[in-house]
Amino acid sequence: MIGDFIDGPLWYFSAAVFVIGVAWRLFAILRLRGRKKVLSKPRNTTGGGALATILRRFVPYREFATVSRGRVIAGYVFHLGLFALLFFAAPHMEFIRDRITGFGWTPLPYWGFIVASQLAFFGLLLLIIYRLMNPVTRLLSDAGDYVSSILVFVVMLTGCMALLQASEALRLLHLFLAEVLLIYFPFSALMHTFTFVTSRGFSGAVFYRRGVNY
Amino acid sequence: MSNNVSSRNRHHRVVLYSLLSLLVVTLVLPLVPYAVAELDPFAGKVANPGAEFWRDVRQRDRGVSGSTQVKGVDSGVLINYYGEEWRQFRMQRLVPYGAALMGVVLAVILLFYFLRGPLRIQDGPAGSQLQRFSVTERTVHWFTAGLFWFLALTGLILLYGRYVLIPLLGPEGFGVTATACKEAHNLFGPLFLVALLMLFITFAKDNVYARGDMKWLLKGGGLLGGHVSAGRFNAGEKIWFWIAVLGGIVLCVSGLILDFAVFGQGRVIMGLSHVLHGIAALIVIAVSFGHIYLGTAGVEGTLGAMTHGYVDLNWARSHHDRWAREVEEAGGVLTAEEAARRQGKLSASQSSGEPVTGESQ
């Protein structure tokens, strides 16, 4: 009975919270556009500053390569592994095909799944521990940051435990935690999945106008 | 009349002996063929035609391999004779001896704690602080430690779960738990190899043998009293490091053989790997109890070294005097305030918690 609830109503509810919440939070940023009139004469008049910064900031400046190396590598390893799992793990592809898109694509082979999950866990674990160990990040972080990290971790963990789909209970546990994550998502720093575009884009445009390749 | 009485008695005796003899004969007669078979030197030649076949099936004579259309490792072996030996070892040796090992180590630690108590800082804390472990070192340590304990717990559940968890969860519940643990254990295992490599790169250079280590060992590491001189790591820590690294290598190699059974390793190698994996795991787990004890309750003022990274100057002088001297000479001693500042411990007004003066909003 609880299984039916997790598989049915709770899934639709959490998906709705996620979609509406994310859209509403992004809209709340965009509705503030144009509050400040910009009248000064630009040094750069061609467009493209926003897009350039959105792309440029995927790689740190050489100046900071050494000092950010560990965090950037761990970050990339985690995010790439997570994306591979999220969209290319065979059970996920099937879930998305059956419940959302109606079409499927080539999933990762089993060994690909193993590699992706190893990478994701490696990066995430290191980043969580680093957050606790570095006084800077420990001071910056609040409960929400830890909840986000740990929620992602347990979703990934239960997912891997349910890997063989040998047990319906494990599959439901994984789905339930994923639903909790979806509901939590729009209210948390996990929103950076989308807001990196607004922060990089706006800063990029503002600085580009002044002749700075930000 | 007396003749009548005696003849009647004799008759009775005859009847009795006859009956007894009959009983004995009845009981013994069926044994005769067995006795004959046993004593007859030709008996074996009249063999059961199926005996040879079943003997081969059971692999009494080791290493017999049949032929089959199925292509695969060990596919010609119908019943793995070693499997039984492995099972015997696991159930009768590994499980009880492993439990005993962990239990004894725990008991010794508890006993030591109650008899000797925690080792105190000589002359009490000085206040001024030294950084013992950097952010990177602490991150690597906890990454390794976290993975180790995750693997240890899932592994112990697989080994001991049937005794502990079946009574709690029931067979179905334990079935799910064991499946989950096996998946998670197999998945996180390879990460431990990476962690081990990071641990080695980070800490190896300070864990090689140095002068004074033998003396430290001979003095029992100061556990029984008295001051012993040591560098950044003492001989005990170095031994633990190498147990962790070498045990870790055994665990990783045997674990990978078990985890990725796609490289042609047969059941014999798998069984052997499992034996090694179990022994190494239980040894490293048991020794880690000592490491954890000495890092927490066992030695006053040690835990901070691995949490915020700093230790008291007198702690360093008590346990790592040569290292303390090096840091002092390099000007690395910080005041308590400075160390607190670098740890991000804010002054009262800067803490984001409740207002210190107590006035509420």
Next chain:
Amino acid sequence: MAIDMNVFQQFAGQMAQLGSMAQPTDYPDEERVERAKAVFRKSIGAEQAGDLEACVKCGLCAEACHFRVSTGDPKYTPARKMELMKRFYQREMGPFRWLYRLATRDITARDLEDWQELVYDSCTTCGRCGMICPMGINIAGIVTTTRQALAEAGLVPADLRAVQQEQGAYGTVFGAGPDTVRQAVEQMRTRGHDVPLDKEKADYLVLTSVVDMMLFTDQLEATIKIFNRLGLDWTFRTDGFEGANFGLLAGVADVQKQASMKVIETAIAIGAKAVIVPECGHAYPALRWSGAEIYGKPLPFDVYVISEFLDLQLQAGKLKLKSDNSDIKVTFHDPCKHGRYSGILDEPRAVIKALGVDFRELPSHGMMNWCCGGGAGVFVIGSAAPLRQAAFGIKYDEVNKTGADKVLMACGSCRLNFLKGAQDNNWDKEIVSLVALVGDNLE
């Protein structure tokens, strides 16, 4: 001409007195909070909302901040300085304010007091943290707005407030008014220069600054020589001469507006084609990037900072420089507000190249240049002295690594801070103004 180090000592002495000259700006606690919130409510636009929503607290900005790096104190981490404004946004403007009000604490007067050190003493809004941020967050912009909120709440540090109040009340900085201009011009005339003052109409309105008139007279003299050599129609004006804008530095909007409008109105009155900003860091963006917004429509004249202007004249072939200086080993310190903030990076380098000096870049230069530690008014804040000294250590090491003998400056505040640092450290490096060097090498 060499600068008079006695005047430098007088300046330093004067700054130490500033705090006692400030008028109090005390409000009851609730009013402070309300005034600060009003600024946030009015100022937060999409750019800042986007920035506040994107921080993942990776802590990388800590590695880029000269105050955090040099003190090792995590409380100076740039991302942390955003938290006051972030809390306001989440609780009172954000899309889930009803939820955040349950989960977070309201801003208190005490928080505002705590933030004074974070956004004034320990931030020069140099923007280097923005360069390392993987999210591209403009942290310096958020600090600037937070300064405005604190200023409105009456929490500008007393020393900075004293100068801002002076400029607001009298239009002078450190007592430098029209008479100071006349005296400085007179002094230059006695040195044989033809100096146009208060011309009715001129193509170029050249600004100066109190520090240039009283201390860095070499910069003033060089500017005069250059404009005369170029044969341009230019003037100083006693009714619009000051480039420095302490309203901007302190975060006090009406004083910023008043100071900027003085220059804008003068420039329009004399029909100037362009306003030339002297070697002063914040004076350039104050006019170039905020002037039109304050004026309410696009400015009818161009704004150039002197290094940018020199490059334009070099390119046009009008400025001719001696280039036999290969024996002079120099390095160049980019002012944050010109380089990282305004993109003026190649221009000063083109001028340096034209001088033919032995030029060595700092290990971190251009967009990645470390701040000297004294920008955005921090140089006048007495309580920030230990922070400035610590941060200058980075600059000291960087310059030493180049092996240069002279450090070229394009900003008066940087030069003041470098002089102080050189004095504290018994440094053998010569702190030289770029425009002064150009003035000495006119063909």
